[in-house]
Amino acid sequence: MFHPLRVREVERLTDDAVAVTFAVPPELYDTFRHVPGQHITLRRTVDGTELRRTYSICAPAVPPPAEPVLKVGIRLVEGGEFSTYAVKELSAGDTVEVMPPMGRFTLRPRPGRFAAVVGGSGITPVLSIASTLLAEQPDARFHLIRSDRTVASAMFLEEVAELKDRHPDRFHLVHTLSREERQAGLPTGRLDTERLTSLLPALLPVAEVDGWFLCGPHGLVRAAEDALTGLGVPVSAIHQEIFHADAAPVDAGAAPAPVRAAAGSAKLTATLGGRMGVWPVGEGETLLDTVLRNRSDAPYACKGGVCGTCRVKLLSGEVHMDRNFALEPDEVSAGYVLACQSRPVTETVEVDFDA
Template identity: 75%
Template structure:
């Protein structure tokens, strides 16, 4: 569900990024109380067309009873309708429709040792995770390995430096820039699988980390996961969130083409959403999300690109083929969850449950 919230602050972070803070009224205090790492979808209409984009909450969580801080980081994307609007036009006092916090790339503060590898704006949810963990759990440690193009393009420099100053014994920071030389620290260059395989064991006991959090562009996240798996880290301890996908991998394209060939000539979708069920014919080429949206405008979605996971649904019966999936963990797909925005029917009848 979306709620109209007033913008209380717009802070310029870099030449191409801003942090936007929303005022949360008392009656929505519990609605917008987030778990560190969650995101929200923002919505606006332009020329009668609805635009939704997902942005991670960068503020730390607050104790029960305290007013939640709803602050998101937005990086300007070339040709991006919402990011351009947020960066160039959005001002204090404006109202934006905001969906309730969601997402499973989260860490509730607990004792242990944790680490993250992030690239670019991938710092946004990890900032909330690290700040909350260190503030509320004295027996926790956190190592942040971050990669950016240049120092000037690095988001939340001051916030990360503040964590280092406040928790010098429990917060470890390693920074790498790919497009300029640094006077100190690691040599410039991309953090790919080979480099991370050599770097991470020199920083910390890789297999002794209780949770790894990987966030950023697809290439960095994929390389980091492969490096960690090669170093013996269990899959269950690796958590991922993709922020940007340049191209659909060739394997995904071929799988999508095969799925289209196998698609039934006619199919019917039954879906349960907010306790109400309905069934509709699936038009040729439509995803299951598009089928639901024709009759239920309240169906959950944000990116429609298989990245955010907002449209996750449980496959009750039938079979589907997903064009791509950059949001669900392997254990989620094994349990029967699919992304409705990327799913097409592979049987004559399919049933989804968005409420599970």
Template identity: 65%
Template sequence: MARFHPLPVAAVERLTDDSVALTFAVPPALRAEYRHAAGQHLALRRSVDGTEVRRTYSICSPAPAPTDAEGPRRLTVGVRLVDGGAFSTYALKEIAVGHELEVMTPAGRFTLEPAPGLYAAVVGGSGITPVLSIVTTLLTREPEARFCLLRSDRTSASTMFLEEVADLKDRFPERFQLVTVLSREEQQAGLPSGRLDEERLAALLPALLPVERVAGWFLCGPFGLVQGAERALRALGVARTRIHEEIFHVDAGTAAAPTRPTPAHSTVTARLDGRGGAWAVQDGESLLEAVLRNRPDAPYACKGGVCGTCRAFLVSGEVRMDRNFALEPEETEAGYVLACQSHPATEQVELDFDR
């Protein structure tokens, strides 16, 4: 089960005018709990005027090697300022070395286990953060692997982890291909400026690499970019099973299902951390909200159907999900749901958070 622990901030690095990298020191007793796969994320929480605020940020530091039995000594995440953001504003303006933050143990399935082959990513803005961990881990551990990174940013000054990505190009010049597109700034060399939409990607990707030979595609960033990239790849004949997506933010109402009343007297039975319970679901309430009223330790981070932290297996009953931007089709077909977006469609629903 995911758990929160207080971790000290070991470093705060300003990346751009509106983003920082936060590095946490992991004490020896907790390092095994913070072992992570490349591409996973951390949830951070704080209290604002008596209300708990949680936000998820991808780990950009490489994953510990299997031979490292101890686990990571440090973990780094990238944080970009969001207008009016309760946590990102705090991160950029107040967090300093020595502060302690409540940090959840790693979660997420936007991951890549190092293996030989050609891999590629299309990322936008802060979507570079998990992919930086994926690329670094892959190229460091697997000498027979290659990676093509197509990244989109507004300007060079707004590009997160610019030096870190350049360092990868210097370290692995034969195995790492980097292509940068700036939407609001002309480059002296490289591709013309402009947005990476579906039409442009459909023409660009086959010119950059043999699309049919890519073992795994990793799409990360704004909703529009990720959806456009997926449509372009599917039109190019790429199987859905080779496309992996992570969306950092979805506008309220995007692809949202209409709210429908909960059946009268609905009950959710949930198994969590080895213990079970059954509780009434109030009208309009999500299954996660019903569980949280009775089990505050239930896992969640964004409550927006994006991070996947609240994933649970639907043991019995039926639910409807308002939104799903976190689970792969194979996961939903196997019976997994997002508790934060699920509402009971039958009077009895049973979830297993441990499976």
């Protein structure tokens, strides 16, 4: 459900990025209180066309009764209608429709040692995770390895520096650049699998890290995942969130898709908001397409398999997910699928959006 929220502040971060803070009315405090690492979906209608985009919350989580700090980082995407509007036109006093926080790329503060490898705007959710953790857990440590093209393109430089000043003994920062030379620090270049495999053990005790958070472009996240698994880190300790999934290549080593049910022969049973419906799946439709054709209130945001907003529990039947950048392995094992990426393989499929 979307709520109209007033923009309290638009802060310029870089030439192509802003931080947008929303004012949350007291009656919605509980609705918009987030877990560090979650995102919100923003909605705007232009010439009758609805635009939805998800953006990660960068602010630390605050306990009741304080007002939740709802602040997101938005970077301009070439050709992106919503990001262009947000970066170039949005201003304090405007109203935007906002969906409550969602997402499972999260860390509820607890003692331990945690680390993140992020690229570009991937710093946004990790900033919330690290700042909340260090503020609430005096025994926790956080290691941040971030990569940006140049210093000028780096989002939240001041906020990360303040975090380092506030927790000098518990926050470890390494900042690499891929397109700019520096007199000090690590050599310029991309963080690929080979480089991360040698770099990470030199920076921190990899085996002692309780949880890894990887966020950014597809290439960086995959490189970090491969490096970590090669270093013996269990998959259960690696959490990831991919940005810009449109640029992600199809996995050439993946198993071929099973034969799908013939167009018009598959029937979808879906429970949403406590109400059940049964509908035929049209040719080329995903489960989400079918539900939206009959229920406009079906939850979704990116439609790219990234945000996880359309996660459903598969109760019966079989589907094929075209791609998945949102669900953790244990969620897939438990029977969850992304409605925006799933197409029927069997003639009957039943899912539950409420599960």
